[in-house]
Amino acid sequence: MRATGINDAHCHFVSPRFFAALAAQGTRSRTHTAADICHELQWEPPDAPETLADRWIHELDTHNVNRAALIASVPGDEESVAAAAARHPARLVGFFMLDPSAPDAAARATRAVRELGLRGICLFPAMHQVPLDDNRVRNVVEVAAANPGVAVFVHCGVLTVGVRRKLGLPSRFDLRLGDPRAVARLALAFPQVPFIIPHFGAGTLQDVLMAADVCPNLHVDTSSSNNWTRYTPGLTLQAVFKSALAVLGPRRLLFGTDSSFFPRGWQRGVYEEQKRIVDALGTSVADAALIFGGNFDAMFTVPAKP
Numbered sequence: 071m072r073a074t075g076i077n078d079a080h081c082h083f084v085s086p087r088f089f090a091a092l093a094a095q096g097t098r099s100r101t102h103t104a105a106d107i108c109h110e111l112q113w114e115p116p117d118a119p120e121t122l123a124d125r126w127i128h129e130l131d132t133h134n135v136n137r138a139a140l141i142a143s144v145p146g147d148e149e150s151v152a153a154a155a156a157r158h159p160a161r162l163v164g165f166f167m168l169d170p171s172a173p174d175a176a177a178r179a180t181r182a183v184r185e186l187g188l189r190g191i192c193l194f195p196a197m198h199q200v201p202l203d204d205n206r207v208r209n210v211v212e213v214a215a216a217n218p219g220v221a222v223f224v225h226c227g228v229l230t231v232g233v234r235r236k237l238g239l240p241s242r243f244d245l246r247l248g249d250p251r252a253v254a255r256l257a258l259a260f261p262q263v264p265f266i267i268p269h270f271g272a273g274t275l276q277d278v279l280m281a282a283d284v285c286p287n288l289h290v291d292t293s294s295s296n297n298w299t300r301y302t303p304g305l306t307l308q309a310v311f312k313s314a315l316a317v318l319g320p321r322r323l324l325f326g327t328d329s330s331f332f333p334r335g336w337q338r339g340v341y342e343e344q345k346r347i348v349d350a351l352g353t354s355v356a357d358a359a360l361i362f363g364g365n366f367d368a369m370f371t372v373p374a375k376p
């Protein structure tokens with residue numbers, strides 16, 4: 071294993087099933103099959119999950135990235151990402167989107183972590199419109215609490231799904247529900263569960279910092295272009311890193327890119343910008359190594375060989 075590899079805490083596993091789910095919703099252009107959608111997007115149509123997993127490994131190798139979390143990005147797609155993680159257990163960590171309003175949500179989560187070995191339960195309250203203080207969410211978090219090594223990822227702030235936008239699919243999300251203060255309430259109730267808020271809260275930075283200040287089990291990922299910084303006049307990503315380091319310290323920041331489809335592949339530009347920022351802030355080599363890889367390894371230990 072690479073001694074100084076980068077770990078990416080936030081990538082999307084855009085599986086055949088993901089496209090099938092999109093195709094089932096229909097698109098603006100009257101194209102209804104997964105192949106049509108890929109053609110319209112000019113994305114490589116994914117073959118089987120195993121082939122896509124190998125594609126990812128090749129891409130990570132190209133950029134000297136050691137490990138990556140891959141998110142199954144449509145509810146019900148746990149098996150795809152499980153197949154990928156099982157094929158490359160030392161390199162790929164499986165996360166999955168879960169809709170807590172599904173009647174079998176808690177059972178699905180249990181199966182995903184116990185039988186399929188997935189490590190991150192991803193909640194999108196604005197999308198699924200289940201408030202974080204709803205018992206259906208609590209039931210799902212209880213699954214993480216009962217299974218050490220499983221994190222709960224909660225998307226907060228602005229939520230746009232690029233592929234939906236490109237295909238003209240409606241996204242009627244309730245942005246009020248992705249609230250870091252509600253994540254704090256859960257994180258305080260389940261102190262043994264690591265919580266991850268992606269993209270520094272995607273526009274809710276102040277509330278994320280406040281929540282993280284009172285919840286030692288709350289982490290942020292740094293992924294994406296972090297375009298939300300434009301909502302605050304003058305805010306720079308460097309200032310965001312500086313504030314986050316001041317409040318959370320170096321052990322609760324998880325580097326991520328939000329990479330998703332091919333042929334675009336791994337978003338090296340996101341890494342280069344964030345590495346430059348972390349270095350410019352005078353971060354020690356040891357702390358930078360935590361942010362870009364060590365924290366991920368600590369949260370998601372490599373499974374022992376059977």
Ligand SMILES: [Zn+2]
Nearest residue numbers: 080081082328
């Ligand atoms: Zn993402």
